[in-house]
Amino acid sequence: MFIEYACAGGYRLPQRRLVLGMLFLMVLIMYLDRLAIGVAAPRMQAELGLTPGQWGWVIGAFTLAYAAFEMPSGALGDRNGQRTVLTRIVVWWSAFTALTGAVTGLGQLLGVRFLFGAGEAGAFPNATGVVARWFPAGERARASSAFWIATSVGGVMTPLVVVPMLKAYGWRVPFVVFAVLGVVWAVVWQSWYLDPGGTVERKAAPWGVMLRDRNFRWVLIMYHCYCWGGYFYLSWIYTYLQTGRGLTEEQMKFASALPPLLGMAGILTGGFLSDGLSRRYGLRVGRCAVGAPSLILAGVLMMAEG
Numbered sequence: 001m002f003i004e005y006a007c008a009g010g011y012r013l014p015q016r017r018l019v020l021g022m023l024f025l026m027v028l029i030m031y032l033d034r035l036a037i038g039v040a041a042p043r044m045q046a047e048l049g050l051t052p053g054q055w056g057w058v059i060g061a062f063t064l065a066y067a068a069f070e071m072p073s074g075a076l077g078d079r080n081g082q083r084t085v086l087t088r089i090v091v092w093w094s095a096f097t098a099l100t101g102a103v104t105g106l107g108q109l110l111g112v113r114f115l116f117g118a119g120e121a122g123a124f125p126n127a128t129g130v131v132a133r134w135f136p137a138g139e140r141a142r143a144s145s146a147f148w149i150a151t152s153v154g155g156v157m158t159p160l161v162v163v164p165m166l167k168a169y170g171w172r173v174p175f176v177v178f179a180v181l182g183v184v185w186a187v188v189w190q191s192w193y194l195d196p197g198g199t200v201e202r203k204a205a206p207w208g209v210m211l212r213d214r215n216f217r218w219v220l221i222m223y224h225c226y227c228w229g230g231y232f233y234l235s236w237i238y239t240y241l242q243t244g245r246g247l248t249e250e251q252m253k254f255a256s257a258l259p260p261l262l263g264m265a266g267i268l269t270g271g272f273l274s275d276g277l278s279r280r281y282g283l284r285v286g287r288c289a290v291g292a293p294s295l296i297l298a299g300v301l302m303m304a305e306g
Contacts (some may be wrong), residue, residue: 016134016143022189023127023147026090029185030123031154032161033097033178034062037113038238039162039253040171045239047171054106059235061110065117073122074129081195082126082133087186089126092119094182101175133196149267155260159238159253166249226295229302233259270294 037044037058045055077085096116103109127147135143165174210216232240237259241252270290278286 019130019134019193020143020146022185022193023130024150026086026123026185026189027127027147027150028154028157029090029178029181030093030120031151032158033093033116033175033182034120035154035158035234036097036162036174036178037100038235039159039256040166040174041239042242043166043171048103048105048109050106050109055239058106058109058113061114062117063231065114066121069118069121070125074125077122077126077129082130083190083193083195085122086126086130087190089119089121089123090182090186090189093123094179094186095119097175097182098179101172145267145271149264152260152264152267155233155263156257159256163249163253222291222295229298232302266294 041055044050045052050058073085073089093116096112096119099112100109100116103112128144131140131143162174165177237256238252241247241255242249247255274286274290276286277289280286281289
């Protein structure tokens with residue numbers, strides 16, 4: 001529940017914009033950290049002597065830890081406040097980002113990336129918790145879009161920033177540079193941000209009710225299927241473009257930036273279109289008429305890439 005003091009105007013609009021700006025920067029740094037390993041993958045595999053199958057386990061180690069610790073980290077923020085928890089999350093993932101640049105073999109890399117995923121888990125739930133504390137219900141979707149857009153911006157920026165660093169300094173340096181950015185963000189956040197005072201209503205999630213809901217189950221299935229394709233563009237596209245399509249690193253950095261760049265346009269266009277259709281024809285038409293054809297088209301285009 002949104003804190004009444006903030007609703008009454010205790011937190012001015014410029015302050016709320018600064019909060020959103022900090023969340024945007026956090027997610028941007030998070031995606032630089034998360035995607036850098038994909039851009040550096042061919043060089044890392046060559047130097048460390050890793051097969052594609054072993055590299056799949058490296059990617060999977062992060063994902064498994066991220067999934068396992070997502071809900072506990074979100075619950076920790078609800079209990080202790082997002083100021084401290086987000087500081088801990090960013091410092092933790094920054095440490096293991098830096099350690100990624102120090103590994104010398106598969107075992108070390110698996111361990112570091114698992115712990116990286118465990119530390120990064122909870123960033124989005126706690127960012128959403130910040131929005132819930134600072135914005136009334138009618139503004140939270142728009143406020144949340146500010147940091148979700150950062151995922152696409154990070155996708156565009158990462159290859160453009162990392163490739164020149166790879167060429168100049170090798171694959172280890174980008175991880176150290178991005179780790180420093182995270183630590184700087186955490187210091188500013190911890191020293192500046194305050195969890196709004198007041199009483200926040202907490203209720204246990206009605207899991208039994210939600211899991212019996214047909215629409216909720218279909219949303220879970222939909223998102224699970226979406227992630228199979230979406231995760232390719234987070235983890236494998238850089239390797240695919242170089243080893244599968246024969247692009248150079250210079251060519252790859254521009255080609256791999258296209259999906260997130262067009263994704264930003266799709267997010268904005270799809271959101272406005274869905275809201276417009278919902279007002280005219282109802283929520284079911286408004287949401288399904290945009291989401292279903294978009295996913296079908298994305299699947300067809302992915303098959304065409306093969």
